[in-house]
Amino acid sequence: MGELGGFLKIDRSNVAYRDATERVGDFKEFVVQRPDEELAAQGARCMECGVPFCHNGCPLGNLIPDWNDLVYRERWQDAIKQLHATNNFPEFTGRLCPAPCEAACVLEIREGDAVTIKQIENSIINRAWDEGWVVAQPPAVETGRSAAVVGAGPAGMAAAQQLRRAGHRVVLFERDEAGGGLVRFGVPDFKIEKWLVERRLDQLREEGVEVRCGVDVGRDVTAEELRAEFDAVVLTIGSRVPRDLEVDGRELDGIHPAMDYLYVRNRAIAVELGPEPSTDAPAPREITAAGKHVIVIGGGDTGADCVGHSIREGALSVTQLELLPEPPSHRPDERTPWPLWPQKFRLSYAMEEATAIGKGEQDYSIVTTRFEGEDGRVTALHYAQAGAAPPFAPVEGTDGEMQADLVLLAMGFLHPEHEGVVEQLGVDLDQRGNIKAATYATSVKGVFAAGDARRGQSLIVWAINEGRQAARMADRFLHEITAADREPVFAGNVNDADDGPEGPPSHADGGLSAEEE
Ligand SMILES: Cc1cc2nc3c(=O)[nH]c(=O)nc-3n(C[C@H](O)[C@H](O)[C@H](O)COP(=O)(O)OP(=O)(O)OC[C@H]3O[C@@H](n4cnc5c(N)ncnc54)[C@H](O)[C@@H]3O)c2cc1C
Numbered sequence: 464m465g466e467l468g469g470f471l472k473i474d475r476s477n478v479a480y481r482d483a484t485e486r487v488g489d490f491k492e493f494v495v496q497r498p499d500e501e502l503a504a505q506g507a508r509c510m511e512c513g514v515p516f517c518h519n520g521c522p523l524g525n526l527i528p529d530w531n532d533l534v535y536r537e538r539w540q541d542a543i544k545q546l547h548a549t550n551n552f553p554e555f556t557g558r559l560c561p562a563p564c565e566a567a568c569v570l571e572i573r574e575g576d577a578v579t580i581k582q583i584e585n586s587i588i589n590r591a592w593d594e595g596w597v598v599a600q601p602p603a604v605e606t607g608r609s610a611a612v613v614g615a616g617p618a619g620m621a622a623a624q625q626l627r628r629a630g631h632r633v634v635l636f637e638r639d640e641a642g643g644g645l646v647r648f649g650v651p652d653f654k655i656e657k658w659l660v661e662r663r664l665d666q667l668r669e670e671g672v673e674v675r676c677g678v679d680v681g682r683d684v685t686a687e688e689l690r691a692e693f694d695a696v697v698l699t700i701g702s703r704v705p706r707d708l709e710v711d712g713r714e715l716d717g718i719h720p721a722m723d724y725l726y727v728r729n730r731a732i733a734v735e736l737g738p739e740p741s742t743d744a745p746a747p748r749e750i751t752a753a754g755k756h757v758i759v760i761g762g763g764d765t766g767a768d769c770v771g772h773s774i775r776e777g778a779l780s781v782t783q784l785e786l787l788p789e790p791p792s793h794r795p796d797e798r799t800p801w802p803l804w805p806q807k808f809r810l811s812y813a814m815e816e817a818t819a820i821g822k823g824e825q826d827y828s829i830v831t832t833r834f835e836g837e838d839g840r841v842t843a844l845h846y847a848q849a850g851a852a853p854p855f856a857p858v859e860g861t862d863g864e865m866q867a868d869l870v871l872l873a874m875g876f877l878h879p880e881h882e883g884v885v886e887q888l889g890v891d892l893d894q895r896g897n898i899k900a901a902t903y904a905t906s907v908k909g910v911f912a913a914g915d916a917r918r919g920q921s922l923i924v925w926a927i928n929e930g931r932q933a934a935r936m937a938d939r940f941l942h943e944i945t946a947a948d949r950e951p952v953f954a955g956n957v958n959d960a961d962d963g964p965e966g967p968p969s970h971a972d973g974g975l976s977a978e979e980e
């Protein structure tokens with residue numbers, strides 16, 4: 464374990480950020496990495512509890528107390544071995560995970576006192592890359608079996624890596640011009656710089672995964688062609704159908720689903736900062752927040768990323784609206800007691816930035832009632848206070864109006880797209896429209912599903928976990944494929960006479976007998 468009683472002597476160090484007013488001037492990552500010695504001291508705070516609740520809090524089951532202790536003892540190379548044992552891409556989670564492990568840490572019983580697990584995770588993987596300890600791990604033995612993984616988000620990348628390391632031929636199909644899924648085209652560079660994603664894709668390539676970008680499966684390659692070429696298929700296509708807002712004026716120009724805007728911004732930054740995409744990017748669309756009054760509808764991560772981009776682009780003002788009531792500032796023990804994920808108020812990085820430069824505002828319990836426009840373009844948003852409980856209907860007499868030049872709808876995603884590969888394969892869907900695959904195996908033999916496409920819109924840590932689990936199920940299936948399931952290989956001894964109880968050795972068609980040979 465860490466230092467005996469370490470948590471009594473050493474205070475928690477929170478994640479450090481670059482100053483909000485300074486960081487809005489660029490697209491570089493804003494988290495400041497603490498020195499290794501400081502994080503080793505933070506690792507010493509871990510009590511290595513008999514029942515480590517953090518294990519359960521982490522969807523990947525990361526071996527947190529083990530690597531906390533290894534960092535405390537300055538055994539960084541052993542720490543990355545432990546971390547990679549459960550997590551393919553710790554630099555994604557170390558930067559982007561909301562850290563449910565910390566909410567479940569026993570020290571968090573005293574709110575705000577958890578071991579700073581996420582920072583330690585990030586420093587282990589950063590150090591490992593710097594030291595050259597992260598290398599390709601191609602398989603020692605090829606199985607001769609093959610798998611297609613459709614969708615190169617974190618779930619697809621994890622599934623492809625696991626299947627390849629198990630010795631199968633793996634092709635990772637991606638319809639965008641580069642891999643990474645929402646980590647590449649949703650999450651902004653200031654949360655994760657994209658060369659980090661490309662570096663992992665390079666590792667996959669070095670291990671022997673063929674990454675085919677710019678291929679929309681279901682359109683450029685049919686499901687039938689896929690099934691003919693591969694023994695197994697893993698669907699990791701994400702949950703990309705956005706929830707829409709059905710109010711008057713929705714059709715006006717200047718109102719867009721958040722991802723349309725985020726794709727535009729991420730592509731523009733990629734042109735400026737790289738890395739180069741694997742295939743040509745589509746022609747750029749013009750959606751900009753520069754010089755505009757922007758309203759973001761939806762108070763979650765996606766909405767925050769729209770706010771972060773808008774102020775970096777030079778928006779005049781950004782208002783983020785949320786339908787639900789403002790959560791309490793502290794863990795509500797009657798609703799979400801430790802070790803559950805607390806439903807409490809968290810100031811987003813983006814709102815911190817927007818308020819620091821005097822351009823942002825966030826409102827709760829607001830329902831949008833209609834949009835108003837001129838010459839086909841949105842000019843105003845009409846709203847009312849929302850009722851306290853579902854269906855959060857407008858409260859009479861609370862109407863208001865705000866200026867709106869650009870409206871971004873960040874109200875979540877419904878389910879994966881059904882037209883295309885999902886319909887062509889004919890896999891069953893669950894009640895919410897996600898791919899039904901309770902054990903990662905779908906209703907169609909040899910087809911598996913993972914990530915947001917299976918569980919609905921979620922988190923990167925879950926996507927990686929699901930990619931690993933689906934790969935395990937697909938690997939088991941690939942090993943169980945019997946000769947009968949595969950194309951017969953005709954290599955002699957195919958006549959009936961070979962099938963008797965005495966077995967096939969003598970050639971019915973006059974092949975050489977043992978004596979003759
Ligand atoms: C703006 C935004 C910010 C977020 N921020 C965070 C965060 O900070 N932390 C966090 O934990 N989570 C965050 N999330 C959620 C997280 O990104 C997702 O849960 C995660 O990326 C899901 O991974 P996935 O691989 O299942 O799907 P995706 O990342 O959506 O990847 C699916 C991939 O499949 C491809 N694809 C789809 N259909 C086809 C097809 N027919 N043929 C070929 N390819 C196809 C898509 O192009 C895409 O690349 C955020 C989400 C959004 C939208």
Ligand code: SF4
Pocket residue numbers: 520521522523524525527556557560561562563564565580581584924
């Ligand atoms: S992946 Fe997330 S939940 Fe798991 S240890 Fe890392 S920060 Fe915690």
